[in-house]
Amino acid sequence: MFSKILIANRGEIALRVLRACKELGIATVAVHSTADADAMHVRLADESVCIGPPSSRESYLNIHQIVAACEITGADAVHPGYGFLSENAKFAEILEAHGITFIGPTSEHIRMMGDKITAKTTAEDLGIPVVPGSAGSVDTDDDAFRTAEEIGYPVLIKATAGGGGRGMKLARSKDDLIEAYRTARGEAGAAFGNDSVYMEKYLDKPRHIEVQVFGDGEGDAVHLGERDCSLQRRHQKVWEEANSPALNVEQRMKIGEICADAMRKMKYRGAGTVEFLYENGEFYFIEMNTRLQVEHPITEAITGIDLVHEQIRVAAGAGLSVTQKDITFSGHAIECRINAENAATFRPSPGTITHFHAPGGLGVRIDSGVYQGYKIPPYYDSLIGKLIVHGRTRVECMMRLKRALDEFVVDGIDTTLPLFQDLIANQDIANGDYDIHWLEHYLENKPK
Incomplete structure (x- = not known):
């Protein structure tokens, strides 16, 4: 197992990875820009290294600075989180050349799936249905x-x-x-x-459904069910569910096994997500993300498997901790992405959080790096946290989500919390009757 992991990211995902490392007894290094000096993951890490000014290009995307931080601190592995350098094949190659493990797939697989044409051809060759x-x-x-x-x-x-x-x-x-x-x-x-x-x-009214896969790099792979990510604005996911309200058990297991079999053939290593458009009972491959997804917590909720633990295990050569028959699906989970944006105009709202109260109780999880008094910088993605709820049924999950949204308080900045309070009261959402165009139509026709 690794002795020290450098977390090459920021915000809620950096804190999420840090927590997993601590649970595994692994020392952590936080890298940060000058704008993130007071970030929660920086405060909690065993060591921290400033890697540049606020600009992402000069800090979180600066490969040379990150490699230097590894060498200074003696980190023997890097977890890239999502975004930034998480799907950068060159970054993975440079780390390997320096004897540092990249916690993710091989550079070959990152490059293969990073080009949409190559990815589609590869998927088709592996037996995955394509558009x-x-x-x-x-x-x-x-x-x-x-x-x-x-x-x-x-x-x-x-x-x-x-x-x-x-x-x-x-x-x-x-x-x-x-x-x-x-x-x-x-x-x-x-x-x-x-x-x-x-x-x-172009499919008129598809749903966006993705399958979570995991491979050990040696030819063994599993799937952990699917997530429904159809509620989107400008192709950005807003609300995700696991499992999808549109699929039955037979469909779920069939498409899951197709994806897992493809990963076995590829000898894929680590976490990956195979994304599809789904319409009239048919799946159509659109892309594969060779990293951890923002919405991974809802898969963790219904399977009880810590995906970051699993990433670290596989990268260290310990293999998968589960076989396909070990994986069971329990209940229903929903994630809402809380952004520092005006809920009506979606204008970014950086600034100081003057009051912060997170909801709690059974089946409620908050993944967020913010706190009362934290100043949200204007330089990065507007995501400030994720509200994840789990229930025995979708109805129970929805009621729990409504209760959690009513408890959630963030003052000092605008957030998208009011949007989710509107959605939870909508009958189409209650019925699970929506597609990838639904949210934009809803927002266009909503009274101002």
Whole structure:
């Protein structure tokens, strides 16, 4: 087992990893920018190293500074959390070259799944169902016309190196194809330094369902069920559930085993999430995330398995702690992402938290690095915490969530808590009757 782990991240995920390390008896190193000197994970870590000014590029994305921090402190492993360098193949390679373990997949698998075209081809070869689309990148206007005719309108043009909805445009007919295609390429080039795009069939009312997988890197792998992430705004997840209200046990186990089998064939190492669009009983692969997900706590709630513990075990060469037959699913869990944003306009709201009271009680978990008096900096993602609730049934879970939201108090800044209080009272949400477009339609039509 590792003697010391450096946590190359910030906020709630840095604190989440730190807690897992402490439970395993592993010393921790927190790295931080000057803006995060008072962050909770920095206060609780055994050691801390300032790696630069507030800009992410000069701190949390600065590979040389992070490697230097490992060498200064003697850290023998790095946990990247999510975001920042968590899916950076070069970072993983550099760590390995310095004799430091990257707690995640191999650089080969990160690179393979980081390119959307390669990922789709790989998934198809491994027996995972995929969305009908282009065989590779679409490089010219003529290619775009020809491919769209073959797939059939509407089509979605997507950046091959994309994420978060950037470089993604919809064309419902031939008339708006070229504008959408050129705009997608322009956005992709600006956001990722790579203007390559591909094309897929657009599904009108799909759900977004993802399967949590885990591999030991030697050919053994398991799945831990699925999460429904369909409630999204601008392609950013807002509310997640496990298990999905749309699936039955047979569907759940079938798609889970397909994904686990693919990971065995790949000899995948560590945590991964295979993401699908789901419509009319069919699954269509869209991407694979080669890291821990923001929404991993709801999988932990229904399985009782600590996914960060498992990541560290596998990276240390100890293998998986469970087999597929050991994994059972108990009850229902929901996560709400609490952002420092105005709930009506979604304008970011950095500032000082003047009062903070987290809900508690059976089945309630808060993953957050903030505290009363903490000043939220304006430089990073607006996520300040996650409210996770678990119940024996979905109805019990929803009632527990309503109670927890009523108890949750964050003063001094705007948060998205009022949005979730509105959603919990909505009949469609109560029925589990929503798709990936539902939330945006709801927000557009909600009385101002």
